[in-house]
Amino acid sequence: MPLLDINKPEIILVLNEAYDKEKRLRSYWVTKNTEKLQKAATLTREPTNYYEEDVMKHAMIAGLATITRDHKVATRNRRKVPLRDAKSMPGIESIRHEHSIINLGLGTAKEDPRLARPDTDLSPDPVMRPVDAKTRKIFFKPKPHFGREKYLHARAKILPENKYYHPECMSWDYGWRFSDSKMLGRAMHGRHLLLQKTLQSRVGPTPDPDYYKSPMHGYEKCAQ
Template identity: 30%
Template sequence: MRGPLTTQNQNCYRQLIEKEAYTRLAWKIKYGQEYPSRIAATFRAKKEPGLPKLPAAETILPPIVKREVQAVPEPKLDLKLKAPLMRPVTPKTRETLYDGISTEGKGRALYMRQRLGKGPEEKFDHPQLSSWEYGWKLDYGIDYRSPVSGRSGIVRSTFYARN
């Protein structure tokens, strides 16, 4: 089985079957006289002359109902009022984008390296994802040193091999 049979999959499958049935029925109505089916031909051959003729069954399709969906007008928002997701790039960084080509380490490659060097706090005004909130604007101790009385130096020098 490819995947779970959800309600959406069932509805899709039902619509496909209905569409195929309507297409076959429309074709039969349009071209049925020109191309009689084999079943109808065998019934005609086996008819006895004394039997009364039954009226031909007319297939009537339900009328096509065109539903007009009234579109809800979207409120016209001024694009200038929307807050941008990202802070604008500095002109100096923008100039690197158009200077040189990526294969030489300039242009887009240099621009992307400069943008990668910045943290999300510098690129965005507020967190875009809920997972960003955990570390948002945390001050990390850049000058981290091992404690003088701790065991980390001993473990590092005795346990780990140099190569």
């Protein structure tokens, strides 16, 4: 919408009428509410001389009791041993037994004595596999040829599946227990890409070996 041209006489008349109407309405409202305005502008209570900081301090002091109470309750709750709902579930012993690391075939009690537990023991299974005794000795030997840094380097060379029972992060899902796959290695009676390997070799194409020649027929042998 374009702006009004206030230099035109007809626009000036319209604006003057609007201003006069607004003045009359403002004067009427002030005249009607004169008593309320005077009452609101007059201080009818004793002055307290409070500052804004005093009001904030009063509100903070009133809330300190709640903070102290909540802190005591939180401290008491932190000292309590958390309850496991699994202990109250019927048949949880059999469920834990069927899904233990030993029953899943991921470990044995001989390799990890921590797995030899009764079915009534509902404590969580260990996360890491036991460390090899030879690797553990690196950690306790003196530097510079041994120590914590050498121990971590030695542990980094071990596959995650040989250090943990289950994948602990999403990046381990790729290649986890890849050695168990049946697709590893070349098939014994499968096809080989002989042409591709020949063309991509450094020496170029080579003649076929002797056992690639076609067999000789009877009349060829007689001719020789």
